Amino acid sequence: MPKLRKTKGMRFLLVLTWEEGRSNGGFTSLPQRDKMVVSAGVHLRVHGRGAGVALHGRLGVLLASRTPASPCALPSGAWAWDRPAETTVVSEWALKCAGPALVSLPASSFFAGCLAGGFLLTTLADSLLGRKKMLLTSLVSMSVAGVLTAFVPNVWAYAALRFVSGFGRSMVGTCTLVLSTELVGKRWRDTVSVAGFIFFTVGFLSLPALGYTFREASWRNMYLWTSVPSLCYSVILYFLAQESPRWLLVRGRKQDAMETLQQIASLNGNSITSSFSMLHACNMQEDDGGAGGAGAVFSTMRAMWERPWALRRLAAIMTTAFGVGMVYYGMPLNVGSLGTNLYLSVTYNALVELPSAILSLIFIGRINRRSSVVALTVAAGAFSLACVVIPEGSAARMAGELLSFFSTITAFNLILIYSIELFPTSVRNSAVGLVRQALVLGGVVAPMLVALGRERSFWSFGVFGLCIGCLGLFAACLPETRGRSMSDTMEEEEHKEAAAAACTSATDIATKDDSDLV
Numbered sequence: 001m002p003k004l005r006k007t008k009g010m011r012f013l014l015v016l017t018w019e020e021g022r023s024n025g026g027f028t029s030l031p032q033r034d035k036m037v038v039s040a041g042v043h044l045r046v047h048g049r050g051a052g053v054a055l056h057g058r059l060g061v062l063l064a065s066r067t068p069a070s071p072c073a074l075p076s077g078a079w080a081w082d083r084p085a086e087t088t089v090v091s092e093w094a095l096k097c098a099g100p101a102l103v104s105l106p107a108s109s110f111f112a113g114c115l116a117g118g119f120l121l122t123t124l125a126d127s128l129l130g131r132k133k134m135l136l137t138s139l140v141s142m143s144v145a146g147v148l149t150a151f152v153p154n155v156w157a158y159a160a161l162r163f164v165s166g167f168g169r170s171m172v173g174t175c176t177l178v179l180s181t182e183l184v185g186k187r188w189r190d191t192v193s194v195a196g197f198i199f200f201t202v203g204f205l206s207l208p209a210l211g212y213t214f215r216e217a218s219w220r221n222m223y224l225w226t227s228v229p230s231l232c233y234s235v236i237l238y239f240l241a242q243e244s245p246r247w248l249l250v251r252g253r254k255q256d257a258m259e260t261l262q263q264i265a266s267l268n269g270n271s272i273t274s275s276f277s278m279l280h281a282c283n284m285q286e287d288d289g290g291a292g293g294a295g296a297v298f299s300t301m302r303a304m305w306e307r308p309w310a311l312r313r314l315a316a317i318m319t320t321a322f323g324v325g326m327v328y329y330g331m332p333l334n335v336g337s338l339g340t341n342l343y344l345s346v347t348y349n350a351l352v353e354l355p356s357a358i359l360s361l362i363f364i365g366r367i368n369r370r371s372s373v374v375a376l377t378v379a380a381g382a383f384s385l386a387c388v389v390i391p392e393g394s395a396a397r398m399a400g401e402l403l404s405f406f407s408t409i410t411a412f413n414l415i416l417i418y419s420i421e422l423f424p425t426s427v428r429n430s431a432v433g434l435v436r437q438a439l440v441l442g443g444v445v446a447p448m449l450v451a452l453g454r455e456r457s458f459w460s461f462g463v464f465g466l467c468i469g470c471l472g473l474f475a476a477c478l479p480e481t482r483g484r485s486m487s488d489t490m491e492e493e494e495h496k497e498a499a500a501a502a503c504t505s506a507t508d509i510a511t512k513d514d515s516d517l518v
Helices: 105-120 130-151 155-169 171-180 188-212 220-238 246-249 254-267 277-281 299-305 310-335 342-353 353-363 369-389 395-422 426-451 461-478 490-517
Strands: 003-010 012-019 038-044 047-051
Touching: 038 299, 105 155, 105 353, 105 426, 130 155, 130 220, 130 246, 171 188, 171 246, 171 395, 171 426, 188 220, 188 342, 188 353, 188 395, 246 254, 299 310, 299 426, 310 342, 310 369, 310 395, 310 426, 310 461, 310 490, 342 353, 342 395, 369 395, 369 461, 395 426, 395 461, 426 461
Parallel strands: 012 047
Antiparallel strands: 003 012, 038 047
């Protein structure tokens, strides 16, 4: 049964898993699982995305008589693949009967690399490397690992390169999102952020066509055709994208910040003063940690840990992100529980991302972040819980699943934008990276719930609904950020927090006085 599986651990990276099986001569071939993630680049200012396709061969049984339930029970030479062995990893390296642990090793290695990179690299873009260098390093390492994967001799080397690819890929989406928003003003910040979601969706929808084109070719071709363009994109990024002037200013590199602003202005055809008196008047200092050294790498984490307001924000949005990630990654895996046509279910789930991105683009400048996240997560939870009681195979259950997934996708996109606005430039990349890790950790739990839900739908739809609905309420503890300028240092954000608290207190006192007069 063909089944599409998609993950959005980074905004510009996709994982597409395609399971293909069929009946042949009374024998049902078991679906093969070989998850591959390879990179491809698309130029949108500094936006890039990766793509992966897993292609699975079909087993043809060359027996005239009735066969056992599994080809592994047959003697060697009694059966063969109906396509060339090099079509898939499973058939080329004879992994059909190797056991689930070895077959799933490449996918597990990739996600292990994503988690390791997410925790180890997230502070480098805030401290030593900056946004552009970190993005380039991640893209090149991911792409080179993808190209080398096309020449691996065995599954062990394959799994090792999957880990390297995942390790590099972990920072692509975070750095892209942060850099793109810091290169534009407040007017275009929301538009640039949401534009990435649209390109991601278009890339995701193009992958089945790419996989169909190479259905008869070696799986190695897919890695080459999707990794080489990403290397080309890295070259374009190097020459066309600028480092974040906000980050340069926070790190005390005022001259570099002024030169960057001049280059951006010249590209836009605008003239700008060379004196930058306002920049010279700024006295930006690094928040904790010197000009370099090992201590500077983790200074951003320490800066958030030592400030209660930052820790509260991080804990609240990561808790919400965990619930959203669980449903975002789990719903596409759970389409088999709907009892409807699997092809249509997968197609509808893929297509629903496009209207979500378009509506986000239209309304992102008009909606409040906090109330929207709470409303979307509660709606997603309600629709998911409704699927528990709606009969299997009905159109109503399909509609409930799509509405829940639509709400989750929109909340997913909004949380990433929200996390950018909640934290200042000095710690922004680290904070967004941790939020992404919370989303991915939610996706780690999802497959187990999907497996339990095959026998009883409450363990999938029910738990999904309860988790996203309840955990989404933590977003109510966050401050509203719509229309607010982004801060650059922790001190600047603290001043805004204090001013907002004072304004709220004054409003409460005035309201109380009015009530007393009445």
